[in-house]
Amino acid sequence: MTARSEAIAADSVPPLLEERLTWVRERIDGGSALVVCLDFDGTLAPIVDDPAEATPTEANRRIVAALSDHPAISTAVVSGRALSDVRERIDGPSIYAGNHGLELARNGSLAVHPIARKRARLIETVCETLETALESVPNARVENKGVTATVHVRSVPAAARPIVAERTHTVVDRIGGDDLEISSGKRILEIEPAIPWGKGNAVELIVADAPPDAVPIYVGDDVTDESAFRAVEPDGIGVRVGDDAPSAASSRVEGPDDVAAFLEWLGTAGVERLDSAAGRPVDIVDSSRER
Numbered sequence: 001m002t003a004r005s006e007a008i009a010a011d012s013v014p015p016l017l018e019e020r021l022t023w024v025r026e027r028i029d030g031g032s033a034l035v036v037c038l039d040f041d042g043t044l045a046p047i048v049d050d051p052a053e054a055t056p057t058e059a060n061r062r063i064v065a066a067l068s069d070h071p072a073i074s075t076a077v078v079s080g081r082a083l084s085d086v087r088e089r090i091d092g093p094s095i096y097a098g099n100h101g102l103e104l105a106r107n108g109s110l111a112v113h114p115i116a117r118k119r120a121r122l123i124e125t126v127c128e129t130l131e132t133a134l135e136s137v138p139n140a141r142v143e144n145k146g147v148t149a150t151v152h153v154r155s156v157p158a159a160a161r162p163i164v165a166e167r168t169h170t171v172v173d174r175i176g177g178d179d180l181e182i183s184s185g186k187r188i189l190e191i192e193p194a195i196p197w198g199k200g201n202a203v204e205l206i207v208a209d210a211p212p213d214a215v216p217i218y219v220g221d222d223v224t225d226e227s228a229f230r231a232v233e234p235d236g237i238g239v240r241v242g243d244d245a246p247s248a249a250s251s252r253v254e255g256p257d258d259v260a261a262f263l264e265w266l267g268t269a270g271v272e273r274l275d276s277a278a279g280r281p282v283d284i285v286d287s288s289r290e291r
């Protein structure tokens with residue numbers, strides 16, 4: 001027995017997912033294909049102090065590339081980062097959504113939400129103003145992502161974080177008025193166009209391209225991933241990574257290493273079930289192959 005077939009026999013998944021395994025298997029048994037949508041920071045890549053240094057774990061890098069090669073699996077990365085940024089950080093998927101779904105690259109074309117595109121100039125002005133307003137705050141960073149921006153406070157001394165929040169709100173209110181809004185994430189303030197559009201909308205578009213009986217899966221770790229969980233549940237599988245915050249995802253794993261273990265399971269036991277249910281010869285994903 002090879003290591004891979006042993007893994008299949010054990011049907012092993014990360015500990016937190018074990019109690020949901022029957023449910024996960026049932027979802028997969030009902031489909032002929034998978035649409036695997038993955039958040040980036042905190043999901044494929046561990047959270048780090050410097051956002052420019054974020055990189056997927058080696059195991060996630062390999063398994064995402066391997067899943068992307070399987071004919072019955074579509075993979076997508078759905079990130080809060082700019083699309084051009086996240087695309088540089090992980091290879092393989094045929095679909096990328098950036099800026100929380102405001103940018104979507106699929107089927108060879110890139111779509112940008114038209115209102116977001118119009119407000120990019122406002123975002124730029126906000127970023128320039130914030131660079132000056134936050135200059136004196138140690139380690140405050142402004143990330144201009146084109147149609148949105150992020151103010152990072154992870155490395156800002158705790159006592160100075162309220163100052164960053166206050167200055168950011170003042171600048172965004174003054175320059176953006178009703179056209180921009182602020183939401184929060186993991187030690188960040190996200191500055192976005194005030195429009196009802198999020199990751200969930202992008203995931204709905206991605207899933208609509210797949211066969212009707214494809215099983216949608218979304219794995220993510222933060223507040224902005226919640227709309228995406230709602231887009232795939234209850235027929236698909238939502239997996240929240242980390243913390244125990246209330247979530248629309250019905251399953252949980254602990255961190256990026258567990259994400260890799262879950263994706264490995266999908267590529268072995270999951271694919272075996274999928275192929276058998278569809279009456280296809282079993283085509284197990286091999287993530288150990290050098291690429």
Ligand SMILES: O=P(O)(O)OC[C@H]1O[C@H](O[C@H]2O[C@H](CO)[C@@H](O)[C@H](O)[C@H]2O)[C@H](O)[C@@H](O)[C@@H]1O
Nearest residue numbers: 040041047048049051079080081154186187188
């Ligand atoms: O939707 P995601 O792909 O998870 O992107 C959300 C934000 O991720 C990045 O910030 C987060 O990760 C950084 C690196 O680990 C960390 O330093 C920061 O504190 C986290 O909030 C990214 O820089 C943002 O643009 C994304 O919106």
